[in-house]
Amino acid sequence: MSDFWVFGYGSLMWNPGFDHEDGKPALLRGAHRSLCVYSWVHRGTQEKPGLVFGLDRGGACRGMAYKVSSESRNKTIEYxxxxxxxxxxxxxxxxxxxxxxxxxxxxxxxVVDRKHAQYAGALPLTDQLDIVLEAVGQSGRNPEYVLNTAAHLSELGIKDHNVSWLASRLNG
Incomplete structure (x- = not known):
């Protein structure tokens, strides 16, 4: 076994939750960050889902890559x-x-499974905002998740128009 990398594009950027040796900004081609997953656990419930980010096909995504040692491999993947x-x-x-x-x-x-019942697809931003504003799950309020992601994207100098649009309305 060898060291490996984990790519984070949502909460894994600001809350990886696992031991890592290094973290670097990174680019993934072929998929983009999208608030396209109905959250039934972490940021919503099945009765009142929230929305969380997924990597959806097409485009590119800037995020964070974390290097994990070979000794931590199994524990990290399990986590x-x-x-x-x-x-x-x-x-x-x-x-x-x-x-x-x-x-x-x-x-x-x-990467999001487009065949899964929780796949929301490309919802209009106003619909995303309405869902996020009302949702709460085991990991907290949905707006906090979007705002934390927006803040970390900003810290990294990553521009994401949709996340910025949502954050500006969630802050106001």
Whole structure:
């Protein structure tokens, strides 16, 4: 076994929750960040779902890559599966990412399963806002999740028009 990378594009950017040796901004091509997953656990319930980010096909996504030591491999993957795969809405996938240094590495990613009942698709921003404003789950209020993600994108100098639009309305 060897060291490996994990790509974070939502809460994994600001709350990875696992030990890592290094963290670097990174780019994933072929998928984009989208508030396209109905959250039935962490930021909503099945009766009143929230919305969380997924990697949806097409485009590109800037986020954070975390290097995990080989000694922590099994523990980290077990943790990520328990966190990200509660309802199996994501497909665990190894994808090539480009680190800010220019190096290309393979990273563990969680890509939305478009066939899953929780896949919301590309909802209009106003609908996303309405859902986020009302939702609360085991991990807290849905607006906090979107605002934390927006703040960390800003810290990293990553521009995401949709996240910025939502954050400006959630803050106001």
């Amino acid at each position: 990520l599966r328990a966190r990200e795969q509660v309802t199996m809405v994501y497909l665990e996938s190894w994808r090539k990412i480009t680190l800010q240094t220019g190096e290309t590495v393979e990273a563990l990613t969680y």
